[in-house]
Amino acid sequence: MPPDIISRSLRSISITKELNHAPDNETGSGDVNPSTPDTNPATMAPFQKIGTFTSLGIRNFRYLLTGTILSNAGMWIQQITVNWLVYDITGSGTLLGSINMVQSVASVSMLPAVGILIDRANRRLLMLLSSGWMFILTLSLGLILLLYGSYVSYLFVFAFLAGLGQCIEGNLRQVVVFDLVPRSIVPNGVALIQTGWSLMRSFGPGIAGFLILWLGPGGNFLLQSGAYILIALSIIQIRFPRRDPGIVRGSAIQNIREGLAYIATHRVTRVFTIMGFVLPIFILPTFTILPPIYAKDVFHGGSDTLGFLMASVGLGGIAGGIVTASLNRVERRGLVQLASLFLLSLTLILFAFCTTLWSALLVLVVAGFFEMVFMITNQTLLQLSIPDNLRGRVTSVVNLNAILMPIGGLIAGSASDYLGGPKMVTIILSVLGASISVLVFLISPTIRNYRMSQAIVSSQ
Secondary structure (H helix, E strand, C coil): HHHHHHHHHHHHHHHHHHHCCCCCCCCCCCCCCCCHHHHHHHCCCCHHHHCCCCHHHHHHHHHHHHHHHHHHHHHHHHHHHHHHHHHHHCCCCHHHHHHHHHHHHHHHHHHHHHHHHHHHHHHHHHHHHHHHHHHHHEEEEEEEHHHHHHHHHHHHHHHHHHHHHHHHHHHHHHHHHHHHHHHHHHHHHHHHHHHHHHHHHHHHHHHHHHHHHHHHHHHHHHHHHHHHHHHHHHHHHCCCCCCCCCCCCCCHHHHHHHHHHHHCCHHHHHHHHHCCCCHHHHHHHHHHHHHHHHHHCCCCCCCCHHHHHHHHHHEEEEEEHHHCCCCCCCCHHHHHHHHHHHHHHHHHHHCCCCCHHHHHHHHHHHHHHHHHHHHHHHHHHHCCCCCCHHHHHHHHHHHHHHHHHHHHHHHHHHHHHHHHHCCCHHHHHHHHHHHHHHHHHHHHHHHCCCCHHHHHHHHH
């Protein structure tokens, strides 16, 4: 092995040993102290020395990643099962988009309150409560489906209630990375978390498709409920450092205004927030709403075909996450973000022209790769632009763009009904996505020239 590789490996091992042997700052309350050695960037090696899997050397991060993978598995199995049931019962793309709208409306209605809770409350307790809530919901729906059969009304109620729990879960896991990982390796930690998310997007839908065949929808949801018990066990194992309970003050309305004001007055955060809108409006409908229609009407398959389509996207996402975690020496992350969006859009246009299932699966692997590179880069640069004492509130405001995904999904599902299929919808949305990437490249030097070293330094 070349000496320079050995040297870098030894430095990475040294870093992770330091992190794992740092003093334990956990208290019974599970709060966080940002000045502890675990989160002090001064104790870390320069950003360029971080390896692809450095964050895995941190015990707390490993438990966070394990719980995240299980949580994402449950989320994807739920989404695929519910979407398949709705389209199988009704054959309506409009209703397919509507059920995702209901879930997102529930999530968005909770976001302002969730941001305040994340900044003020015991984060371990919040994570445990959200996991318990999802356990009760999945167990209940599984029993209802087994005892009473499949009715669309049950699925809409479940989608709304699940949206409340997933809102807390999703926001918490974004913020907690910054509690458990030193600032200089946050980009690496975020990339690995997103890779875990993509891992389950790859295997979760495939598992869901086959579970529908083997166990039926009811048995599928009962199995999901067991995953939430494992998630709770992983949360219990995380040692949260201390946090000053008085770090957030003022009324709830004032706290929300602070989050909005920060985005409005800080150009970098504002620009990356706007770029984050592109994915839920123009890209994700092809990945989340249209696949059941492609599976049934274009490729003439069943739930297993749907699982294959979704798994292909996730497989590409795994590769994209690992590659992004390895980009420690690539400074021009703003340019990486734009290039990945452009190539993702072109790949989805190609997908729309695929006439066989196997060619479609191969193209979706490539699309999943570029989607993950774009998503990780955008979220990392955005999160690093937010100060710690505002992170929960600003993140919750940023995540209000979640309402855009069901709006885009509803438009995509309805347009599929109107245009006689999903292909033209995919082409139109993808052309718009590619056009936005070119336009931003031409008019926004903030994104075009933004470097990772700027983000790391400004966040400290």
